């Protein structure tokens with residue numbers, strides 16, 4: 001039987017504020033354990049939370065970027081549960097009156113645009129981190145992350161495959177980065193994703209029993225975890241068994257999901273309105289002010305790149321998929337006007353190498369100006385295209401300027417006719433067979449001879465000049 | 477008269493005139509503690525060294541001719557649920573028995589800035605849950621008027637300390653009557669300010685939407701002086717009100733002419749202690765003679781307030797007290813198998829029976845499937861209780877009633893009957909539900925010689941009016957001048 005896959009996501013993203021949601025402690029990642037803490041985020045007896053206004057602002061900005069309606073009145077609630085990483089034994093979150101609702105995000109699936117509904121966006125505080133000892137005999141708690149502001153984004157069950165879920169997450173990440181509300185670094189935990197997944201016979205209107213999937217630490221893991229879960233559910237149904245509503249954990253090592261807790265074991269969080277905090281009341285004017293601060297979103301930027309820089313739609317799409325990449329491109333084009341050439345380098349050498357290194361553009365020392373300078377060196381004939389690739393790789397790794405690299409490694413192109421003429425003569429003398437072939441009409445033989453000149457000059461010879469000299473000498 | 481027996485305003489004047497020193501005053505109080513504390517047991521922690529050091533600092537400043545704030549050099553006791561940096565803060569609970577806060581509560585910081593001398597931390601019902609101080613995990617506090625009776629609660633230690641001259645003034649906290657009821661039972665003045673007037677930052681929470689810190693003093697003048705120091709907006713407390721704080725001493729006027737004072741008929745139910753009833757009716761008559769207009773009013777939802785309170789307060793408490801889990805600070809059970817076992821044993825061993833009872837009540841009221849029927853409904857009833865007062869205040873400027881239905885009762889009399897104990901707060905807790913202000917002042921004595929309290933209830937942020945009424949009553953009576961024999 002054919003099944004339809006139904007997926008909904010719950011995404012947590014850390015907001016890019018300098019200080020925590022209810023105290024003045026820094027949100028900086030890392031730091032020695034328990035050094036980014038104060039009585040408030042440690043939940044000591046007697047302390048009270050005070051809402052960081054920047055959190056509301058970034059939350060609203062994120063929700064606007066996701067096309068949500070902002071609630072003029074929302075409130076904080078307490079979510080009660082015991083766990084050592086939660087010092088108050090409740091998390092301040094939002095329950096029945098979230099910050100924003102009814103948004104959507106458009107994604108491209110097989111060349112078609114699809115709207116994925118956003119049910120709600122709400123604010124909450126992050127918990128700390130447990131560090132378990134190797135022997136398992138004790139655990140330590142690090143409260144540095146406690147109180148870092150988060151938004152939780154809940155989608156409608158609109159996604160129809162694990163691949164779609166991955167595309168959605170990539171798009172969401174790009175939007176949140178564009179809006180400058182989150183850096184979405186999954187490896188640092190600033191973006192986290194849980195998924196609800198169920199399947200139903202094709203054409204059926206009713207939803208099947210869903211399972212909730214947790215502990216997926218990368219987009220790839222989300223896709224793999226969901227693929228596994230879909231397969232597992234199909235197998236169960238095909239064997240005439242029932243799917244149990246439960247929370248399952250994805251295990252990266254075994255590539256399987258395991259039961260974490262059943263529906264019966266699910267927590268009763270005993271939500272109730274946080275009595276220590278006033279409700280969040282937002283004036284229309286305030287929301288509109290924030291709307292004005294929303295930067296250009298990927299779709300608009302793509303359009304602009306096509307119109308302003310004359311980039312092909314494909315190029316514009318790839319470059320604007322990441323805000324950091326698009327910013328890099330734009331900075332570069334300011335210094336070097338041939339946008340298509342910049343685009344070729346960004347999409348080719350730059351992205352290729354980044355993927356191989358498994359890094360993001362803001363994690364390498366290369367600057368847009370260096371790329372522009374390098375392209376100028378090519379135009380001037382100082383370096384050849386082939387040498388440029390070497391220089392580029394070096395720039396990406398070390399962050400040094402192209403001039404420095406060319407100078408130090410002696411990569412300057414040989415464009416001196418006298419100097420090249422000698423080398424050409426030598427190559428002609430050393431390769432009588434090819435010379436004969438050429439003179440006999442096999443014009444292609446010149447390629448081999450050019451190659452030999454390049455070999456003699458370790459790639460530094462100006463290829464046009466070499467061609468010209470060879471032709472002159474062979475035909476004379 | 478010994479220095480420790482005087483009021484803060486008397487001592488303040490003597491200090492200014494150079495008739496005494498802060499050290500002498502503090503030593504007088506410490507000597508008195510030495511003398512009677514064994515009988516009264518008002519304190520959990522006495523900070524003798526810290527107090528004398530603070531006193532000497534004040535004396536030094538006086539010598540330099542510095543202008544000092546009104547409370548400078550005055551010994552004060554703090555209920556043991558207000559965080560004091562470097563000084564144990566236990567909430568009279570085993571679970572916080574050795575907890576030393578790394579920070580000062582906002583009120584404590586304000587007292588220090590104003591030069592008050594902190595004598596120590598007073599005994600209370602564990603986590604402020606109770607009306608007799610018998611729920612302290614450590615020991616009972618005795619009522620200085622009769623050592624076999626309770627001092628009331630939960631701020632019983634603070635009220636007993638002030639009554640027994642073991643402190644010149646004190647701070648208590650009031651969630652359902654915990655300042656006013658012990659003040660009434662110990663024959664002193666206790667004021668619960670409007671919710672939001674005094675910062676709760678550093679007050680260990682019982683029920684966040686009801687808790688409020690306030691003064692316990694020997695007379696209304698001292699109450700006004702202390703109010704001047706502790707009230708005001710605090711950016712660390714989002715529920716603290718951004719309102720202007722008046723100089724409360726301006727309301728120390730012997731005048732109630734033309735004031736409309738309401739007496740709610742629901743506050744004199746059948747079976748009320750006749751001596752209490754008589755004392756309060758007489759108080760009304762006196763105020764009438766002094767020129768006030770006495771108007772009978774109705775607060776029709778009074779009957780529901782108690783039940784309502786016992787949903788809302790425990791619900792908030794169940795969440796506020798969840799942090800005492802043995803992980804980061806406080807008591808941890810010695811012997812446990814795993815995390816869940818650690819939680820269970822720590823909390824079973826660390827909390828007393830009344831705290832456990834309320835945590836269970838509150839947890840139940842918030843559980844899924846019961847939330848709407850209990851908590852949500854309780855919020856609606858709370859609005860009705862508040863509306864009762866709103867309507868009454870359209871007709872009257874303030875309301876008088878008994879503070880407590882009875883004078884001090886015997887120790888042990890109600891410990892096994894929680895419902896009887898809960899009834900001790902039946903006239904005080906509606907004031908917390910409505911978030912308004914109330915003061916209790918001495919208005920008589922029972923034939924056994926136990927004090928009776930008069931409650932004056934005011935509009936939100938109108939403490940001035942109730943201070944004026946209380947002051948006028950005080951100026952025309954002698955109840956506040958009597959001292960217990962110890």
Ligand SMILES: [Zn+2]
Nearest residue numbers: 023025038041
């Ligand atoms: Zn902090």
